[in-house]
Amino acid sequence: MTQKRDAAIVGIHEYPSRDVEGQVSALQIKAESAARALDDAGLSWSDVDALYDAGEGGGLGGLNMAEYFGLKPNVIDTTNVGGSSYEYHAAHAKRDITAGKARVALLTYGSTAHSRVQAIGVGGGGFGGAHPADNMDVFAGATLVANYAMVAQRHMHQFGTTSEQLAEISVATRCHAMRNPEAVQAMHDLEFLDIRETTVADVAGSRMIADPLHLLECCMISDGGGAVVIAAPEVARDCTKIPVWLLGTGEATAYPENGRDITVSAAAQSAPGAFDEAGVSPDEMDIAMIYDSFSITVLTILEDLGFCAKGEGGSWVEGGRLRFDRPDAGPALNTDGGGLSSNHPGMRGIFLLIEAARQLRGESCSQVADAKLAVAHGNGGMLGSRHCAGTIVMGRD
Amino acid sequence: MADRPLPKTNEADTRAFWEATRDSRLTYQKCSDCGTVVFYPRRHCTGCLGRNLVWEESAGCGSVYTYSVVRQSYHPFFRDKVPYAVAWIDLDEGPRLLSNVVGVDDPVSDIRIGMRVAVTWEEHDDLCIPLFEPDED
Ligand SMILES: [Zn+2]
Numbered sequence: 001m002t003q004k005r006d007a008a009i010v011g012i013h014e015y016p017s018r019d020v021e022g023q024v025s026a027l028q029i030k031a032e033s034a035a036r037a038l039d040d041a042g043l044s045w046s047d048v049d050a051l052y053d054a055g056e057g058g059g060l061g062g063l064n065m066a067e068y069f070g071l072k073p074n075v076i077d078t079t080n081v082g083g084s085s086y087e088y089h090a091a092h093a094k095r096d097i098t099a100g101k102a103r104v105a106l107l108t109y110g111s112t113a114h115s116r117v118q119a120i121g122v123g124g125g126g127f128g129g130a131h132p133a134d135n136m137d138v139f140a141g142a143t144l145v146a147n148y149a150m151v152a153q154r155h156m157h158q159f160g161t162t163s164e165q166l167a168e169i170s171v172a173t174r175c176h177a178m179r180n181p182e183a184v185q186a187m188h189d190l191e192f193l194d195i196r197e198t199t200v201a202d203v204a205g206s207r208m209i210a211d212p213l214h215l216l217e218c219c220m221i222s223d224g225g226g227a228v229v230i231a232a233p234e235v236a237r238d239c240t241k242i243p244v245w246l247l248g249t250g251e252a253t254a255y256p257e258n259g260r261d262i263t264v265s266a267a268a269q270s271a272p273g274a275f276d277e278a279g280v281s282p283d284e285m286d287i288a289m290i291y292d293s294f295s296i297t298v299l300t301i302l303e304d305l306g307f308c309a310k311g312e313g314g315s316w317v318e319g320g321r322l323r324f325d326r327p328d329a330g331p332a333l334n335t336d337g338g339g340l341s342s343n344h345p346g347m348r349g350i351f352l353l354i355e356a357a358r359q360l361r362g363e364s365c366s367q368v369a370d371a372k373l374a375v376a377h378g379n380g381g382m383l384g385s386r387h388c389a390g391t392i393v394m395g396r397d
Numbered sequence: 398m399a400d401r402p403l404p405k406t407n408e409a410d411t412r413a414f415w416e417a418t419r420d421s422r423l424t425y426q427k428c429s430d431c432g433t434v435v436f437y438p439r440r441h442c443t444g445c446l447g448r449n450l451v452w453e454e455s456a457g458c459g460s461v462y463t464y465s466v467v468r469q470s471y472h473p474f475f476r477d478k479v480p481y482a483v484a485w486i487d488l489d490e491g492p493r494l495l496s497n498v499v500g501v502d503d504p505v506s507d508i509r510i511g512m513r514v515a516v517t518w519e520e521h522d523d524l525c526i527p528l529f530e531p532d533e534d
Pocket residue numbers: 428429430431432433442443444445446447
């Protein structure tokens with residue numbers, strides 16, 4: 001099977017600060033990131049003809065963002081599926097470019113969740129009862145952490161998964177974060193108490209937030225943002241950096257259903273199509289950028305992506321398999337330090353694309369030698385109830 | 398003292414469910430054409446193209462599908478309630494709903510997956526909240 005090279009990531013930028021101290025707005029983060037990503041590609045504003053936006057800047061998402069940037073795009077896509085929005089945007093950009101509707105697509109994200117003291121994980125009380133689904137749940141006080149924790153509890157019950165096994169996710173991610181100066185700075189700015197590599201015992205022994213998830217299994221709440229530029233092959237060939245091809249994409253949705261197995265995420269539906277389209281299998285992946293809102297998110301998705309069988313994730317991740325310096329053992333996980341230890345302003349999906357592209361360019365702080373294939377998987381919404389999954393398989397020439 | 402966040406009683410799809418709770422009735426919908434159990438409540442059937450949903454009453458018994466004990470919350474009501482248990486409850490009639498498991502000495506040690514539970518009602522002005530407590534010998 002020949003891999004199609006229809007669209008490539010040609011420009012990336014991750015906004016460096018995780019604590020903007022009220023000095024910069026989400027819109028300004030988006031615009032600055034867009035300019036830096038276009039510059040990274042060797043392109044300019046006038047090259048952009050397609051805009052993808054999750055609407056976190058407020059207003060009429062796509063319309064207001066086009067004007068703010070000073071663009072008159074032929075394509076606007078305002079898909080918002082939470083943290084997986086950017087995997088959806090990448091998939092849609094590939095689709096639109098392949099269809100000849102666009103040549104240069106711009107994806108941006110900006111958030112000041114930390115500065116606004118937004119208690120994302122432990123706010124509780126749901127989203128206010130406006131939607132009928134929320135109106136059934138609002139009374140229970142299920143925090144976001146508890147929502148994910150209920151998946152972990154069930155995973156432990158069905159498969160014997162342990163806290164020590166889940167801790168492996170946090171340990172590998174922190175190991176990578178300590179090698180990334182921006183992640184280390186982020187942990188300082190967000191006043192992490194003990195900034196160092198961690199052990200399984202550290203993680204499993206940290207304070208319980210919502211049983212069975214501990215503090216060091218939960219992502220940070222930062223400010224931040226970023227941008228990604230995706231271009232058609234004829235544009236990509238002339239860009240500054242090597243093209244990072246979008247080889248395959250998949251999307252899927254899951255929500256509470258009577259009798260549903262909560263340990264299986266929407267990734268089980270989104271992944272097969274993405275790998276099939278790319279003509280590769282999970283065991284060929286050098287890099288796995290998986291949305292690490294919590295340890296259990298990664299463990300569940302590793303299984304659903306097909307790295308191991310359902311229920312075997314716990315033993316599969318043991319022994320540091322996911323570290324960047326053990327490429328023969330399995331994919332390197334979240335080599336930027338992840339949402340757990342580098343950057344999580346609320347919707348982390350764009351950073352999965354950015355770090356995967358860095359790896360395939362050879363630019364990561366925890367570079368896997370000769371990395372050729374990567375998978376980025378975003379999970380938006382809530383793993384334990386309703387969520388969207390976006391899988392993007394990427395490769396270089 | 399903050400109050401428990403309550404559902405809106407005028408939300409179009411779920412209004413009838415919450416009205417029934419005033420009489421301590423735990424209800425769900427079933428399609429009389431195709432038999433699909435619809436929960437959360439809606440106006441349309443998700444199994445067929447019809448709208449012939451009838452309200453059925455649950456006996457209020459079920460089991461804990463999964464749960465978590467919340468140790469930290471910044472919500473003005475729940476922050477004083479920690480540790481408390483949230484759980485997905487599988488009712489014997491089929492619906493799975495999110496609620497709290499109450500009536501245990503220590504939620505950390507006294508709740509387990511598969512545990513039998515029964516509904517207990519917390520009364521408010523316009524509705525009652527379905528909570529669950531252990532129902533085992
Ligand atoms: Zn029906």
